[in-house]
Amino acid sequence: MVRRPILHQTRPLVALALYAIALGLTACDGREASPSPSPSATTTASPSTETVFVLTSSALSAGSWPSADTCDGGDGVPDLHWTAGPPGTRSYALQLFDIDAPNGGFTHWMLANEPASLREPTPGTGLSGRNDFGREGYAGPCPPKGSQHRYVFTVYAVDRSLQLQPLYSHAEFQKALENHVLGQATLTATYAR
Numbered sequence: 001m002v003r004r005p006i007l008h009q010t011r012p013l014v015a016l017a018l019y020a021i022a023l024g025l026t027a028c029d030g031r032e033a034s035p036s037p038s039p040s041a042t043t044t045a046s047p048s049t050e051t052v053f054v055l056t057s058s059a060l061s062a063g064s065w066p067s068a069d070t071c072d073g074g075d076g077v078p079d080l081h082w083t084a085g086p087p088g089t090r091s092y093a094l095q096l097f098d099i100d101a102p103n104g105g106f107t108h109w110m111l112a113n114e115p116a117s118l119r120e121p122t123p124g125t126g127l128s129g130r131n132d133f134g135r136e137g138y139a140g141p142c143p144p145k146g147s148q149h150r151y152v153f154t155v156y157a158v159d160r161s162l163q164l165q166p167l168y169s170h171a172e173f174q175k176a177l178e179n180h181v182l183g184q185a186t187l188t189a190t191y192a193r
Contacts, residue, residue, distance in 0.1 A: 054083045055155050055185035065151065065191035071142030072193065077109075081120050085157025086182045089116050093156040093177060094126075098141070100149040107131050107170045108151070109138040112162045130167040141191035148192035157183040 059066055059078035069078045085092065096109040110129035111121060118125065128137045143149040162176040 052083070053085055053155075053157055053183040053185045055153060055187045056081050057153070057187055057189075060153075060187060060189040063189055065141050065189050067191075070140040070191055073140075075138070075140040077121060077138050077140075079120070080153060080155070080187075082155045082185055083119070085116070088159050088182055089157040090160050091116055091158045091162070092118065093158055093162060093173070094121060095152075095154045095156075095173070096138070097152050097154070098143070098149050099152055100143070100147075108133075108140065110168070110170065110173045111138075112164050112168070112173065112176070127162075127164055127166060127168075129164070129173055130169060132170070136167055143191060143193055145193045148190050150188055150190050153187045153189075155185050156181050 057078050057080050059069060066078070067073045069076050080094075082092070091112070092114040094109065094111040094114065095107065098106040098108060107129075108131055110131070111126040112129070114121065114126040130136055131139050133139050141149065141151050156177060158177065159180050159182050162173075162180070164172060164176050168176075
């Protein structure tokens with residue numbers, strides 16, 4: 001009988017053990033796996049506190065926009081309600097954005113500095129920006145005839161009042177939000193004409 005050196009007999013076991021150790025260290029590196037976000041997610045968690053922040057609307061609960069709240073109707077803001085933002089929330093900012101419009105999207109509404117005590121947009125509060133129609137305030141969904149677009153409402157919990165001038169632009173709104181968002185919640189609905 002020919003005896004193999006011990007090294008030849010244990011080499012596969014050593015390789016397997018090293019692989020298992022490396023795999024175990026990778027799995028135990030202290031990070032937690034998180035699911036990929038859904039493109040139509042309705043809630044997000046605040047990154048620092050894990051507070052669930054939710055935006056809802058009974059008018060949009062079926063996932064499509066009622067024509068009464070569009071350019072084909074009264075063009076009014078649908079009922080929107082949000083839960084309290086994470087600790088440290090000093091104000092809320094809202095945006096309605098058409099993600100299917102050409103050239104990277106279309107801003108229908110921006111409202112900054114809604115008081116932290118509110119849970120819905122309230123007339124006479126906040127500071128409106130200039131939408132992409134070139135007007136102040138809200139403008140409902142209005143896709144070209146024969147098309148369907150997705151519209152995303154986002155409410156941001158903000159750690160301060162945003163430093164904006166009346167009729168601010170979308171770029172100014174986004175810049176003011178940088179490093180001040182404690183949490184955000186979104187609601188997506190479609191409208192076809």
